Amino acid sequence: MSEVLVVVDHVDGAVKKPTYELLTIAARLGEPSAVFIGSAAQGAQVAEAVKAYGAEKVYVVDDAQIKGYLVAPKAEVLQQLVAKTSPAAVLIQSSAEGKEIAARLSVKISSGLITDAVDVQAGGITTQSVFAGNFTVNAKATQGTPVITVKPNSAAPVEKAAAGAVEQFDAVISDAAKTAQIVASQPRQASGRPELTEAAVVVSGGRGTGGDFTSVEAFADSLGAAVGASRAAVDSGWKPHTFQVGQTGKTVSPQLYVAAGISGAIQHRAGMQTAKTIVAVNKDEEAPLFELVDFGVVGDLHAVLPAATAQIEARKG
Amino acid sequence: MNIVVCVKYVPDATADRQFKSDNTVDRVGVDGLLSELDEYAVEQALQVKEKRDGEEITVTALSVGPEKAVDAVRKALQMGADKGVHVLDDAIAGSDAAATSLVIAKAVEKVGPVDLVVFGMASTDAGMGVVPAMVAERLGLPQVTLASVVETQGNQVRIKRDGDAATEVIGGTLPLVLSVTDQSGEARYPSFKGIMAAKKKPLETFSVADLGIDAGQVGLAAAWTQVEATAARPPRTAGEIVKDEDGSGATALVEFLASKKFI
Numbered sequence: 001m002s003e004v005l006v007v008v009d010h011v012d013g014a015v016k017k018p019t020y021e022l023l024t025i026a027a028r029l030g031e032p033s034a035v036f037i038g039s040a041a042q043g044a045q046v047a048e049a050v051k052a053y054g055a056e057k058v059y060v061v062d063d064a065q066i067k068g069y070l071v072a073p074k075a076e077v078l079q080q081l082v083a084k085t086s087p088a089a090v091l092i093q094s095s096a097e098g099k100e101i102a103a104r105l106s107v108k109i110s111s112g113l114i115t116d117a118v119d120v121q122a123g124g125i126t127t128q129s130v131f132a133g134n135f136t137v138n139a140k141a142t143q144g145t146p147v148i149t150v151k152p153n154s155a156a157p158v159e160k161a162a163a164g165a166v167e168q169f170d171a172v173i174s175d176a177a178k179t180a181q182i183v184a185s186q187p188r189q190a191s192g193r194p195e196l197t198e199a200a201v202v203v204s205g206g207r208g209t210g211g212d213f214t215s216v217e218a219f220a221d222s223l224g225a226a227v228g229a230s231r232a233a234v235d236s237g238w239k240p241h242t243f244q245v246g247q248t249g250k251t252v253s254p255q256l257y258v259a260a261g262i263s264g265a266i267q268h269r270a271g272m273q274t275a276k277t278i279v280a281v282n283k284d285e286e287a288p289l290f291e292l293v294d295f296g297v298v299g300d301l302h303a304v305l306p307a308a309t310a311q312i313e314a315r316k317g
Numbered sequence: 318m319n320i321v322v323c324v325k326y327v328p329d330a331t332a333d334r335q336f337k338s339d340n341t342v343d344r345v346g347v348d349g350l351l352s353e354l355d356e357y358a359v360e361q362a363l364q365v366k367e368k369r370d371g372e373e374i375t376v377t378a379l380s381v382g383p384e385k386a387v388d389a390v391r392k393a394l395q396m397g398a399d400k401g402v403h404v405l406d407d408a409i410a411g412s413d414a415a416a417t418s419l420v421i422a423k424a425v426e427k428v429g430p431v432d433l434v435v436f437g438m439a440s441t442d443a444g445m446g447v448v449p450a451m452v453a454e455r456l457g458l459p460q461v462t463l464a465s466v467v468e469t470q471g472n473q474v475r476i477k478r479d480g481d482a483a484t485e486v487i488g489g490t491l492p493l494v495l496s497v498t499d500q501s502g503e504a505r506y507p508s509f510k511g512i513m514a515a516k517k518k519p520l521e522t523f524s525v526a527d528l529g530i531d532a533g534q535v536g537l538a539a540a541w542t543q544v545e546a547t548a549a550r551p552p553r554t555a556g557e558i559v560k561d562e563d564g565s566g567a568t569a570l571v572e573f574l575a576s577k578k579f580i
Contacts, residue, residue: 079396096463103450112541115445133333136548180459180489187483241500242479248499256579277577278405290558295573299561312580
């Protein structure tokens, strides 16, 4: 069976959940191989983590030479791994960086690129949601090795013990790939909440908060959710841009999306339309988002959310 | 210094968009416009030029697309770009991102030795956001993408961006490919003077043959990906909507969340 390369998403060797989702999807297409680009010293720890989710092989690529450079070196690493392994597909998380790595890789290996898949079936048939959720599209790569970026929460990770055989891979990186560099980096302040793009539950606030996110945040915390914001809330200066959900902010694809005080402009819908379950709380019963919801409450979020938070806390005991 | 800013003519996102029987987007009968996100790219291209007062800098607006796509180029000229290039060829219809990036890369090369290629962060129709990286790959250039702040000095470019896990400053050396977000600064409106001046600005039209591209390399038949099926989302089974009266909304909400096992 052909290998399927899965690029490991991690922070300093701590593997993130979307990687396990990708490994689960990879098993439908072939034999999952994890590609870890990071500190060689963390290879064993990563292998231990990914082999529990079906990774038969773990390619460890020491990033000492390329750390701090942008996506071009990673695309070269993958190009060389594709040449070595002739995989059935390459799966990468659909983050901004993941999509750019995939873009460069697809041109390098003259292969079809599909982004933002919400499902991938045997044979590499992907499912995507387009036009603000009004259409579902099935697509596949018709040339080369399919390069597919997959949104977080597109599969439930399935634990499956595998060999996880570690193989060091020495890639040759061109100087040309090392011409854009991270000069300074200010890590996001840890909020104690899950990361917006990966969270299983997202609670977002909009214009209807009036700038007071207290009840949105408390409700989010009761559900273990990430907090997001609409563009209106960001443009009003109530939340930084990193919170923005929508076409020009972050795209989220959670199990549950709760929109509080958000009317649901098409740009916002484009950023959250693939959520499995959608809930809205809004005073305005004409808000377009109510057309999309599985459950809606017409009411003041500053009354509904605190009461709901209290009830959830009570249920949790 | 040569700056090329890429602008896309897109179907209006608020219009009713459909697919055709060949699974390509139906662009007939839907109003189009310069992709809003590309206006920010035009703005930043013009700002680079204005901040480097005294240097000879040409900003070329480039669009690949059907006849109407020239409207996107015109808008950029009205805003202040110096000249326009429109790649127009029936062979291009149905091109995927890979073929589009090939056409853009060849067109950029034809414009001349280029220092900076500027894109919006994504189109407002397909929205993949991969074409800047693909064009960079084809031109053998670095890319600095998703900039919220752009600064250039000499041949150095520095941008600021909100990365996935951190706010970053990225540095690169010209020539390079740049993409900007809607946080980079409001795009200017064309002035009356700008609109009049745009009519006299040079606007060239190229076919794929003019760019040295074989027609078989582009278009639907040459696409590296194929859409096999499109389906309009089934009308959503109307979700339950309750009115909050005396706190009943919160109780109903919590019961719904519990029934779906979110609590």
